[in-house]
Amino acid sequence: MAWNAADPLKTSSDVKIIRIKTIREAMKYDLNAFTVSPGQTVQIILENTDAIEHNLVVTRPGMRKKVGKAGDAMMKDEKGTEKNYVPSLPEVMFATPFVNPGQSFTLTFKAPAKAGDYPYICTFPGHWTLMNGVMHVK
Numbered sequence: 001m002a003w004n005a006a007d008p009l010k011t012s013s014d015v016k017i018i019r020i021k022t023i024r025e026a027m028k029y030d031l032n033a034f035t036v037s038p039g040q041t042v043q044i045i046l047e048n049t050d051a052i053e054h055n056l057v058v059t060r061p062g063m064r065k066k067v068g069k070a071g072d073a074m075m076k077d078e079k080g081t082e083k084n085y086v087p088s089l090p091e092v093m094f095a096t097p098f099v100n101p102g103q104s105f106t107l108t109f110k111a112p113a114k115a116g117d118y119p120y121i122c123t124f125p126g127h128w129t130l131m132n133g134v135m136h137v138k
């Protein structure tokens with residue numbers, strides 16, 4: 001897992017750019033699924049158009065619930081905010097920090113080499129059950 005900022009020098013035609021916005025007062029992303037190729041460079045541009053903070057965390061296949069619940073449990077962690085409510089678990093692959101209302105963050109990473117369905121969620125406690133989607137790698 002890494003906090004990755006966009007590096008404009010590294011963009012090439014092979015970069016898959018995915019734009020995701022948050023839906024105001026709905027606790028949802030406006031994109032519930034997208035597809036990338038194995039090993040491809042992916043840039044997720046998370047634009048927070050909601051009135052509260054959100055993040056976006058990509059998990060290993062089948063780990064949405066585990067990571068989401070670990071995020072919920074961080075409500076009791078006094079360093080939760082500092083950690084952006086991103087659990088320190090091997091199931092977490094990529095994560096944005098918290099994105100403030102009206103701000104955006106670009107998360108750049110290499111898509112997994114292994115085909116599969118990789119869930120993404122907001123790990124702010126209580127958000128993941130509604131605020132989620134799937135990155136299909138194929």
Ligand SMILES: [Cu+2]
Nearest residue numbers: 054122124127
């Ligand atoms: Cu959220």
